[in-house]
Amino acid sequence: MTIRVALIGNPNVGKSVIFNALTGGRAHVGNWPGKTVEKKEGICRYKGERIEVVDLPGTYSLTAHSIDELIARDYIVKEKPDVVIDIVDASNLERNLYLTLQLLELEANVVVALNKFDVAESLGYEIDVQELSRILGVPVVPTVATEGKGLRELLEAVVESAKGRKRVITVSYGKAAEELISKIEKAILKDRGLSSRYPTRWLAIKILEGDEEVLKEVERSPYKSEILEIIQ
Numbered sequence: 383m384t385i386r387v388a389l390i391g392n393p394n395v396g397k398s399v400i401f402n403a404l405t406g407g408r409a410h411v412g413n414w415p416g417k418t419v420e421k422k423e424g425i426c427r428y429k430g431e432r433i434e435v436v437d438l439p440g441t442y443s444l445t446a447h448s449i450d451e452l453i454a455r456d457y458i459v460k461e462k463p464d465v466v467i468d469i470v471d472a473s474n475l476e477r478n479l480y481l482t483l484q485l486l487e488l489e490a491n492v493v494v495a496l497n498k499f500d501v502a503e504s505l506g507y508e509i510d511v512q513e514l515s516r517i518l519g520v521p522v523v524p525t526v527a528t529e530g531k532g533l534r535e536l537l538e539a540v541v542e543s544a545k546g547r548k549r550v551i552t553v554s555y556g557k558a559a560e561e562l563i564s565k566i567e568k569a570i571l572k573d574r575g576l577s578s579r580y581p582t583r584w585l586a587i588k589i590l591e592g593d594e595e596v597l598k599e600v601e602r603s604p605y606k607s608e609i610l611e612i613i614q
């Protein structure tokens with residue numbers, strides 16, 4: 383079996399160190415189709431599994447505001463990798479978990495690598511890894527990429543998650559927003575073309591946010607006026 387894995391994370395969290403450690407530094411380097419942004423791909427073998435690893439551009443978020451964010455988001459939505467390794471800087475959890483929540487909203491099959499765990503420890507941070515994993519509903523593995531620590535456990539979690547995910551958590555945005563989200567979702571569900579390609583809750587949230595790329599999709603929907611009427 384081949385497992386397709388994408389690496390994602392904020393800038394400077396250790397993506398390249400992890401990519402090199404997993405792939406032995408042997409990468410195929412090219413560009414993303416039609417873009418001048420570098421695309422790195424490599425192969426990792428673990429316990430008889432062939433794992434294809436793609437390094438996504440470093441990004442804080444998955445809005446449509448920058449080319450890097452769009453590349454990362456399109457890849458996850460359209461290519462649907464089996465597992466997304468979300469590399470999180472353990473010494474900067476709050477900022478980094480924003481991207482994690484966006485990935486969960488996209489219904490990506492996430493495994494969190496809690497990297498720079500040594501830095502977090504030296505700052506005196508005590509992270510309850512199990513509790514974090516319970517709250518997020520995905521595996522969380524502490525790593526120190528520069529020392530190769532935790533990478534075997536990370537691969538173990540990746541192989542395990544590729545076999546099947548447990549559940550998807552949802553973040554509640556409060557009563558008023560949730561009412562609108564569910565109305566929009568109902569309208570979206572009528573459009574099979576749209577709802578078969580994207581997670582409907584994610585689409586509804588993006589429509590509420592006024593996401594330009596998603597609104598372009600709505601423009602093409604036969605249920606366009608119904609959807610737009612809700613957000614008016």
Ligand SMILES: Nc1nc2c(ncn2[C@@H]2O[C@H](COP(=O)(O)OP(=O)(O)OP(=O)(O)O)[C@@H](O)[C@H]2O)c(=O)[nH]1
Nearest residue numbers: 393394395396397398399440497498525526527528
């Ligand atoms: N102490 C410590 N340093 C780390 C760890 N992982 C990576 N680093 C260091 O963090 C810096 C950034 O690592 P990179 O792998 O280049 O990070 P990146 O996410 O690829 O960064 P961009 O590609 O610029 O977004 C480097 O100086 C690494 O040596 C870790 O677990 N602990």
Ligand SMILES: [Mg+2]
Nearest residue numbers: 396397398399
């Ligand atoms: Mg890098």
